[in-house]
Amino acid sequence: MPPIMTAVILLLxxxxxxLLTARLPRLSTAFGVGGAVAGCVVGLIQPVRxxxxxxxxxxxxxxxxxxxxxxxxxxLLSAFFLVPILVLSALAAVYGQEYMAAWRGRRxxxxxxxxxxxxxxxxxxxxxxxxxALFLVAWELMSLASFFLVTFEHxxxxxxxxGWTYLVATHIGxxxxxxxxxxxxxxxxxxxxxxxxxxxAASAGVLFLLAVIGFGTxxxxxxxxxxxxxxxxxxxxxxxxxxxxVMIKTGIYGLFRVLTFLGPPPAWWxxxxxxxxxxxxxxxxxxxxxxxxxxxxLAYSTVENAGIxxxxxxxxxxxxxxxDLTVAVAGLAGALLHVVNHxxxxxxxxxxxxxxxxxxxxxxxxxxxxxxKRMPRTGSxxxxxxxxxxxxxxxxxxxxxxxxYFGAFKGVISEQPAIVYPALGxxxxxxxxxxxxxxxxxxxxxxxxxxxxxxxxxxxxxxxGRAMWIPMLxxxxxxxxxxxxxxxxCRLVIRVLGDATGMDAFALDHVVSxxxxxxSFVVGAGVALMALVIGLVFARRRLLAGRExxxxxxxxxxxxxxxxxxQYTASSFSQxxxxxxxxxxxxxxxxxxxxxxxxxxxxxGSELVDVFKDRLFKPLFLAVESGVSRMRWLQHGRxxxxxxxxxxxxxxxxxxKL
Amino acid sequence: xxxxxxxxxxxxxxxxIAVCIxxxxxxxxxxxxxxxxxxxxxxxxxxxxxKGTVFPWLLFRAMREANVRREVEPYVGFSTSLMIGVxxxxxxxxxxxxxxxxxxxxxxxILPVALFTMITGLFLxxxxxxxxxxxxGYLALENGVFAFGLGLVREAPVIVEMxxxxxxxxxxxxxGITIFHISREFDQIDTEQLTALKDTPS
Numbered sequence: 001m002p003p004i005m006t007a008v009i010l011l012l013x014x015x016x017x018x019l020l021t022a023r024l025p026r027l028s029t030a031f032g033v034g035g036a037v038a039g040c041v042v043g044l045i046q047p048v049r050x051x052x053x054x055x056x057x058x059x060x061x062x063x064x065x066x067x068x069x070x071x072x073x074x075x076l077l078s079a080f081f082l083v084p085i086l087v088l089s090a091l092a093a094v095y096g097q098e099y100m101a102a103w104r105g106r107r108x109x110x111x112x113x114x115x116x117x118x119x120x121x122x123x124x125x126x127x128x129x130x131x132x133a134l135f136l137v138a139w140e141l142m143s144l145a146s147f148f149l150v151t152f153e154h155x156x157x158x159x160x161x162x163g164w165t166y167l168v169a170t171h172i173g174x175x176x177x178x179x180x181x182x183x184x185x186x187x188x189x190x191x192x193x194x195x196x197x198x199x200x201a202a203s204a205g206v207l208f209l210l211a212v213i214g215f216g217t218x219x220x221x222x223x224x225x226x227x228x229x230x231x232x233x234x235x236x237x238x239x240x241x242x243x244x245x246v247m248i249k250t251g252i253y254g255l256f257r258v259l260t261f262l263g264p265p266p267a268w269w270x271x272x273x274x275x276x277x278x279x280x281x282x283x284x285x286x287x288x289x290x291x292x293x294x295x296x297x298l299a300y301s302t303v304e305n306a307g308i309x310x311x312x313x314x315x316x317x318x319x320x321x322x323x324d325l326t327v328a329v330a331g332l333a334g335a336l337l338h339v340v341n342h343x344x345x346x347x348x349x350x351x352x353x354x355x356x357x358x359x360x361x362x363x364x365x366x367x368x369x370x371x372x373k374r375m376p377r378t379g380s381x382x383x384x385x386x387x388x389x390x391x392x393x394x395x396x397x398x399x400x401x402x403x404x405y406f407g408a409f410k411g412v413i414s415e416q417p418a419i420v421y422p423a424l425g426x427x428x429x430x431x432x433x434x435x436x437x438x439x440x441x442x443x444x445x446x447x448x449x450x451x452x453x454x455x456x457x458x459x460x461x462x463x464x465g466r467a468m469w470i471p472m473l474x475x476x477x478x479x480x481x482x483x484x485x486x487x488x489x490c491r492l493v494i495r496v497l498g499d500a501t502g503m504d505a506f507a508l509d510h511v512v513s514x515x516x517x518x519x520s521f522v523v524g525a526g527v528a529l530m531a532l533v534i535g536l537v538f539a540r541r542r543l544l545a546g547r548e549x550x551x552x553x554x555x556x557x558x559x560x561x562x563x564x565x566x567q568y569t570a571s572s573f574s575q576x577x578x579x580x581x582x583x584x585x586x587x588x589x590x591x592x593x594x595x596x597x598x599x600x601x602x603x604x605g606s607e608l609v610d611v612f613k614d615r616l617f618k619p620l621f622l623a624v625e626s627g628v629s630r631m632r633w634l635q636h637g638r639x640x641x642x643x644x645x646x647x648x649x650x651x652x653x654x655x656x657k658l
Numbered sequence: 659x660x661x662x663x664x665x666x667x668x669x670x671x672x673x674x675i676a677v678c679i680x681x682x683x684x685x686x687x688x689x690x691x692x693x694x695x696x697x698x699x700x701x702x703x704x705x706x707x708x709k710g711t712v713f714p715w716l717l718f719r720a721m722r723e724a725n726v727r728r729e730v731e732p733y734v735g736f737s738t739s740l741m742i743g744v745x746x747x748x749x750x751x752x753x754x755x756x757x758x759x760x761x762x763x764x765x766x767x768i769l770p771v772a773l774f775t776m777i778t779g780l781f782l783x784x785x786x787x788x789x790x791x792x793x794x795g796y797l798a799l800e801n802g803v804f805a806f807g808l809g810l811v812r813e814a815p816v817i818v819e820m821x822x823x824x825x826x827x828x829x830x831x832x833x834g835i836t837i838f839h840i841s842r843e844f845d846q847i848d849t850e851q852l853t854a855l856k857d858t859p860s
Contacts, residue, residue, distance in 0.1 A: 640733065640784045640792075647780040654753060 002059050004074055004082075004128060007043030008121045011035055015117030022110025029097055029104070032113025036093035036120060040086040043124060047079035047086070051492065058130065067191040068133030072125070076499040077260075080336065080492075081127045081253045084343035085246045087478070089120040091471035092245075095351055096238035098467035099358055103152075112152055112236070119145035119242065126250050132181040132191035139177065142250065143170040146243055150235040162227075162234035169227035173217025177254075180210035184261065198263025208269050211258040212276070219251030220306040222280040223612040229287070232299035233363065237354020240295060244302045245347035249339050252309055256336075260500055265317040267418060273314030274422055278429040281307030285436040287610065289443065290578045292570045293363045294353045297444055298346065301389065304433060305342045309335045311426055312404045315411065318423075322416045325503070327423070329511045330407025332501070333493040338400035340489075341482060345388040345397060348475035352382035355464040355472070356448060360457045365447045365570035367458060372449040374461040379449045381472040386441035388479040391434055394526030396482035399489060402522060404430060406515065436577070443573045451567045486523045487516035661688055662771050662805070663747065666778040669798060670739040673732075675721055678794045683714040685775070685801050692808050701819050705804070708827055713797065720834040721790060734785040742781060750774040768805060776802030789840060793833045800826045 014035010021028040050056050056079075061070040074082065093116065100109050122145060125138035147170070151163035184207065185191040187199055199207055217224040228248070232240045259265065284303030291297040312335025319327030355378040356371060357363045372379035388395035391402075408430070411423025453459040463469070482489050491512055498508045594602035665685045672678055686709025694702045734742065750773035757769065779799025783792045800822070807819060 640786075643780065644784040647777075647784065651749075651777075655749075 002057060002072070002074070003045045004043055004047075004072070004124065005059070007039045007086075008124055009039075010042055011039035011117045011121040011124075014039065015114040015121070018110045018113035018117070020110075022108050025104040025109055028110035028113060029100065032110070032117060033093045033097045036113075036117050037090050039117070039120065040090035040093075043082065043086045046074050047082040050074050050076060050079040051083065063131075063134070065133050065137075067185070068137075069131045069192065070134060071130040071192055071194075072128040072134075073130050074128055076496045077253070077256065078127045080496045081246075081249065081339070082124065084249070084340045085120070085123050085127065088245045088343050088347045088475075089123075089242060091474055092238040092242045092347070092351070093120075095241075095354070095468050095471040096236065098465050099236060099238055099354055102358065107152070112149065115145045115148040116239065116242075119149060119239075119247070123247060123250055127253055130193045132185055132193070135193075136174070136177065136181065139250075139254075140174060142247065143167075143174065146231075146235075146239070146247060149239040149243075150231045152236055152239070153234070156234075159234040162230035166227040166231040169217055169224070173214050173224070176210050176214030176217070180207055180214055180258065183207055183210070184258075193257070193261070196261040198261070201266070204262045205266070205268075207258070207262055208265075208272075211255055212272065215251040215254040215258070216276070217251070219248050219255065219309075220280070220303045221276050221310060222283055222303060222307070223616055225280065225284070225303040225306070226610065226613045226617055228303055229291075229296050229299040229610065232302065232350075233293055233295040237295070237350055237357060240298075240354070241347040241350035244299065244350055245343040248302065248306060249343060252306075252313075252335075252339055255313070256500070259313075259317070265321050267318060267321045270314045270316070270318030270321060271422055273310050273317060274426055275314075277307045277310030277312075277314055278425065279307070280304065280310060281433040282429060282436070285433055285440055286577075286581050289436060289440040289574045292365050294356065294365050294368075294444060294448060295350070295363050297365075297440065298349050298353060301349075301437070301440065302342075302346060304437060305338065305346065305389070308401065308404070308430070308433065309338050309342070311335075311430060312338060312400075312407075315404060315407050315423065315426055318419055319407065319411065320501075322414075322419055324411070324414055324416060324419060325507050326511050326514070327407045327411045327414065327419060329494060329497060329503070329508065330403050330410060330515065332497050333490060333515075334400050334403030334405075334407060336496060337403060337482075337489060337493045338397075341388070341396040341400050341479075344475050344478045344482065345385045345395075348381060348385035348472055348479065349389065351468070351472050351475065352378050352385060355468050356382075356461070358468070359461045359464060360455075362455070362457060365444070367455040368448045368453070369451045369458055369567065370449070370453040371458060371461055374453075374459075375449075375463045377463055377469045378472065381469070381476045382449065383445055384476040384479055386445045388483070390438040390441050394480075394483045394486075394523050394530060396479045396486075396489075398522075398526070399483055399486040399519065401430065401434065402519070403490065403515065406518070439574075439577060443570060447568070447570045447573060452563075454565070454567070454569075484523060484527070486519045490515050490519055663774065666747075666775055666798070667740065667743050669782060669794065670743040670778060671736050673736055675788065675790055675794075676718070678791060679714050679717045679721070682794050682797050682801070683710050685798065686710055686713065689801055689804055689808075692805070701823075704820065704823060708823060709797075709801075712827070713830055716830055716834045717790065717793065720793075720837045724790065724837055724840075732786045732791075739781070739785065743778060746777040746781065747774050750777055768808065772802050772805035772808075774802070775799075775805060778802070789833075789837050793830060793837070796833075797826070797830065 012035075014031050014033075017035065018028040018032035021031060056073055056075040058071070058073040060072075063070045096113075096116065100112065103109055119142060122138045122142035126135060126142055129135040129138055147163055147167050150166055151159055153159045154163070181191070183203065184196050184199070187203070188195040188197060198204070212221070213224065217227075220228045228244075232244055235243060281304050284300050284305075284307055288297045288300035288304060291300060312331045312333075315331030316328045316333075316335060317331075319325070319329070319331055353363065355375065356368065359375060359378075360368060360371075362368065384395070388397040391397040405427065408423045408426045411419040412427065414420060414423070453461075494508055494512050494515070497503065498505055590603075592602050662685060665681045665688070668681045669678055669685075672681070687706050690702050690706035690709060692702075732739070747770070751770035753773055754769035776799055779795045779797070779802055782795025782798060784795075786792055786795065804819065804822065807822075
């Protein structure tokens with residue numbers, strides 16, 4: 001048995017033991033965390049070996065499920081997705097051990113650990129499965145396990161609602177996947193991935209759309225993202241980190257994997273993905289900007305990052321369809337690298353937000369503030385994550401976005417006129433996303449960690465324990481490491497790409513050398529800049545050493561006692577931008593501006609509605625409900641008539657077939 | 659075969675529950691005799707013993723305890739029921755004639771009769787109010803399945819038939835107890851009243 005299966009078994013065993021010992025919370029937590037960490041460490045053996053240049057081994061066992069087989073393989077693409085999944089899962093498990101301690105005794109943490117381990121195991125199987133039945137079973141298990149994790153605090157009304165939204169969304173997505181795989185399987189005559197071949201152009205288009213909708217629901221593409229901002233804040237933070245960091249990436253994995261079955265892509269696939277990416281990216285970050293709940297902000301930012309990944313994928317497909325290898329490779333490599341990067345920094349940010357919520361008991365940014373002094377470690381790590389997600393060099397977010405930019409600029413100067421305009425649009429869109437993301441995370445970090453505390457609970461915040469900050473440290477280090485090792489990361493990603501898409505290795509080498517030389521230059525510049533900043537910090541400290549540093553109140557507009565309420569709030573920080581993009585995000589503003597020379601009462605409140613949820617999905621589901629409730633007369637409770645339905649149906653079927 | 663048909667017609671046309679129980683028992687015994695032709699002594703014996711003695715006893719007990727004698731106000735009247743029964747006989751012989759011909763079996767009549775018995779059972783379940791009559795319908799349905807099984811395979815898989823027999827034995831046992839409890843809780847076993855237990859639309 002390959003070590004990756006051992007890992008799955010370890011994970012499940014840990015989960016079951018945690019469930020069995022649920023009455024002894026300490027033991028059950030130990031089993032849960034131990035199983036998760038052990039499983040992830042064992043699981044890392046095989047992907048690391050494959051990424052280091054080992055050969056991928058397929059493993060096949062018969063399975064009693066019709067058309068199913070236990071067929072798995074860790075190829076380069078799987079390994080590339082497995083590494084972030086396993087690393088982040090292990091870190092989240094360690095973090096969760098302390099995070100969940102607050103609920104110990106009040107709620108069944110054993111069940112939570114069971115589902116956590118089941119989620120990790122199913123994510124592994126999703127990525128390594130090479131048979132449709134196995135893939136869909138794991139996919140569904142992943143959805144269900146995460147549903148139960150989201151509804152951990154199921155006595156809260158909004159948590160239950162979030163859970164339902166998630167469950168409905170994920171099942172609608174899965175329905176599309178069923179259609180996709182059945183069509184693929186019918187064409188191939190087998191449900192094993194290996195037999196799926198290039199489909200004829202017409203049906204390939206349908207298959208592509210099915211894959212985009214089905215996997216896009218999981219990945220959080222707009223307008224299918226509605227479950228993300230509900231489910232991520234509702235779940236415990238280490239689960240949010242796992243879901244946002246790696247679970248939604250299984251959607252990207254699935255899309256990528258299916259694209260490798262579908263043969264050469266026509267241009268409109270790329271354009272579709274670029275369109276989806278631009279909409280998800282821009283609207284996602286705008287919604288994120290307008291949030292007050294820090295985890296909801298991060299959830300919308302996940303939508304934004306899924307958009308960036310879609311932009312990269314779209315650009316890559318466009319490049320492939322017009323035969324422009326540099327554009328194709330840069331776009332796809334950027335997208336793939338962003339998957340890993342996003343897992344690192346979004347995981348870090350969710351863990352940081354969780355530490356804040358754990359320590360202060362609130363996620364409302366307008367009740368936080370000044371936490372950098374009280375939680376210096378969490379604050380610094382959050383800052384690193386925020387800088388990485390804003391794509392600031394030399395951190396990792398920059399590298400992947402740089403690759404996409406590079407591809408897009410190559411596209412703009414390309415000789416193919418059909419690439420020029422989409423690429424130009426992509427550059428503009430990505431720049432807008434980047435700028436808004438910077439504003440968004442300035443807000444998130446500034447409001448939460450800087451200034452003065454806005455509530456009692458924020459004033460009495462305390463630094464989290466070792467089990468919580470070490471995972472954050474590890475992720476922050478990963479952000480920096482990928483950023484500094486950008487050329488190596490780029491080379492690895494392109495090797496994965498070459499393996500998955502079967503591109504010409506010789507031509508790839510050329511692109512790799514171009515990209516790595518530019519990247520090493522950029523990273524060098526970034527490092528130099530960092531060195532300069534650090535040097536300046538030391539110089540300042542040197543100059544200030546031995547002198548007296550006075551602390552005085554901020555300029556206070558003539559008030560003698562400025563208090564915490566005079567600071568910028570989350571809403572006021574984003575208000576100018578929210579007004580600018582009012583048409584796109586539909587903020588509801590209730591305000592009574594101050595009047596006259598001596599204003600008495602004035603207030604300002606803004607409330608954000610998700611346009612897609614309220615204007616698209618709500619009417620749709622209400623229409624479905626009213627349609628279905630018209631059928632309610634069938635459901636009258638008379639047993640006799642139910643039996644009659646069955647009997648008549650059977651008789652009619654029997655007679656009809658004769 | 660003719661006896662089976664007649665017993666079915668009696669089932670749909672009779673309002674006394676006691677009569678129904680007797681006829682369903684008779685039907686069971688008659689069916690139990692059929693495997694004798696195939697020399698399945700064990701199956702025949704078990705079938706006769708359970709259907710001919712245990713079931714009537716259980717059902718009579720349930721009837722006494724629930725204190726019902728007659729099927730009052732069924733959804734479909736008794737003469738109409740008889741008409742429907744005759745129609746069902748016609749339909750089942752038509753279906754049987756269209757089915758692919760079977761290997762020569764006990765009797766060429768076995769298929770239509772089996773189908774007819776099944777339809778009768780379903781019809782009883784659908785059209786009667788008393789839970790007890792519905793149990794009788796269920797038994798008739800099972801008798802039909804039994805007969806069909808006999809007709810279908812010459813070498814009747816004894817294990818399967820015994821399994822079914824055990825199944826319905828338990829089912830009737832449970833139903834008898836349930837009916838007793840329902841009647842004790844609600845003072846009657848009219849299923850019309852049980853309709854009130856459904857979910858109300860919100």
